[in-house]
Amino acid sequence: MKGRPVLIDRALTSELAELHPASFAWALACCGFERQEAEDVLQTTYEKILDGRARFDGRSSLKTWLFAVVRHTAADLRRRRLVASLGLERLFASLVRAEPDEPAVGSEERAKVRAALARLSRRQREVLDLVFYHDFTVEEAARIMNVSVGSARVHYQRGKQRLQEELR
């Protein structure tokens, strides 16, 4: 009885391991490039999957489904942190952290792009990251973001336009 879940678990674990670098990059994008937060999100995502709380139903590719779980987990974590920080101290800290003009660590180009991305709406950032970094189509991005394809297209077009202006 216990053998089968272990086998499934192993197969799933190896697939998750293969997708891990891409998943982490996506978690980073969902968390505004906050590394610690991205690690928390990804760890919670793996927990959900390996404990069976999130199940892959095969209606999309494993990567699309995994990215949707990561996105959902990041949104959930953000909501919970917001509620927990209603004592205002952490909320204030997170708002300060979200400031786009924060002095960036790393290369100048990276800092510039991150600052520009921070000025976009969350959905615009997400769709651009999925399309231009992870090479998803807009349709796949819509599935991950749980929005209609039409809505994803609007976010994609406006996001592109805005990012081009910001980087000019």
Place this chain on the structure above:
Amino acid sequence: MSERRDDHEDERLRRALHAAHEGEAAPPFAALVDKRPRRRRTMLLAPLAVAGALAAVLLLWPRPAPTPPRIELSSLQLSSRGPLDFLLHMPDDKLLTQTPRFDGKGDWP
């Protein structure tokens, strides 16, 4: 012409997005999968939380109030004596409770 410009812009955005992710290597997969401390802590705390909630429910559960002992009306003796009751008593109130009787001698009974 316009398509080529779009392609050029897309390529520029692609490079920009890759630059945003630059230098962010993923932590080892095993480190995230094997850690799972929150789950274990939750597993330990969950029974305690359930027991606490159960105790709280038992303590706060509305119990029926104890029925008061039945008192027979016949056993009740009601009396009241106020501090100013003496004012209602008249001296020689015997006169008011009895019918005066006059005998032949003309004396009070």
